[in-house]
Amino acid sequence: MSKQLDDAQTLTQYLLGSLSAAESERLDELSVTDDRVAEALKSVENDLIDAYVQDELDEAACAQFKTYYLASATRRERVAFAQAFQAQAEKRLTAQATKAQVKTPTEARMEAATEVEPGRKGRGIFSAWRGFNVSRPAWQWGAACAALALLIVSGWLIFDNARLRQQRAQTEARRDAQRQQTQERQKELTSQSAGSAQLADERADEHADERTRAERERLAQEQAERDQQRIVEQQRAAVQKSSSSNAGASRIASFILAPQMRGASQIQTISILTRTDHVVMRLRLEPNEFTTYRVTLLDETGSQILWRSSPLKARAVADGKTLSLNLRAGLLKPQIVYVLRVTNDAGEIIDDYPFRVVK
């Protein structure tokens, strides 16, 4: 699909019958054969109808809309729907405005503030639909997020608590040992200096205290060093165990890809070792109502299919759904941009996941 055909203005002209015959015929075909054009056309048509209903079209476009677009009964029906939809929205807005008038000055000021801020303005308009309990999902999502956050914080606190208890027990054990040593030394000192003067005794005590403190610090440092050494040894053992168990088995690289966000020009890069046999991709799905998907690996232009999955079921995870797929690493060449395209059962595009391979 050329960039020109993707242009909303061109699609609008097509819908208004203002394009050349050749261009119209090309779009006729694409509107049936190309998923992206078909989707874009639907979206542009809805916006065109709404613009007409809201009196936003310029004079020429409005005239063309009346003479060309409204020639069909089906399309007139769509316009009638849009009129009803806008009327409904306005009715709700008016009701909302009336409510606002009887509010306290503080409430009125707060409402006015939300009208000024564009991000909040959507919510303001949306609040006109409260009759349909539309704000409930936002609260539900908020509550779910709060519960999740609480769960994570609780888990962390429990873990941290256990860790602190363990540390305290170790510290107390060390203190006991040190206290015992100190007592033994004090006994020795006492026996050695049994006949000396009280002043000498005091000095000896002070000296013993200093030595005890120094001894305590030395022991603590040794303990810390031993702990660190043990952690390093454990890590080494884990790595060795992992590498020995993988010897002879196929080497798998695993990646998680997020869908391409609007206007994002940054392409995700995945780094694969040359000896990797398989690449496991986990694709984070945007919220949708589908259960079965297909994934296609395309070249950068999206024109060539390099690989296609069988129907896949999404797996529910904490923050949504993911699709897992296993690709032969040989399919992916270094420094080339690929696109993983997720479609639903009907072949409609759900998301694209462009990525670059580095080997």
Next chain:
Amino acid sequence: MNELSARRAKRKKDWTLNPRAFQRLLTWLDEGANSDGQKYLEMRRRLAAYFDRKNCPTPDELADETFNRVARRLEEEGGAIEGDAPARYCYIVARFVFMEHLREMQKDDTLLNDLRQQPHADALVASEADDEQKIKEQRLNCLEQCLNRLESVSREIIARYYVGKARVKIEHRRVMAEELGITMNALSIRACRIRDKLEACVRECAGAGRNTLP
């Protein structure tokens, strides 16, 4: 030879879509996947929209005629059509159906008049003002019912997506996409699907209401 051609043409004309041929058509459109008929419905929608944009007065019938021809060809070819992808082949057949339809229209001047462009104002003038008002009210009631039948998330999306004018509307959409954590394109596709569903619901509801009017 002429008799043979005539017989063949008659056989083609008499051919009707049977359950087996329809199942074969669904399988062919799915291209190996199982879409539970979704592919068929989407293609039918696209074909009907194509005929509608060509100002054909009966776009749904022409879309069905296109599928009939494709199904017949599939039966002749044993379930597969070499060369073209299903969507492209459907379009090629649809073009022929449209050309034939145009020729038939040209034969009949009165039908041709229907195909000509009519200003919307004429259609409005033609209907009684009272009836128009009743229909509008009925449509609004239906819309309210249908909105209530939607899932709350869908209701939220459509309520916010299509409200506002020009830049304000675009800004709403940008904020919504950010809130939902999806792209503007994905949001647009979702909103269109919900609107399609809502329109179909209102059409059905309003149609049923009109049928029950005395």
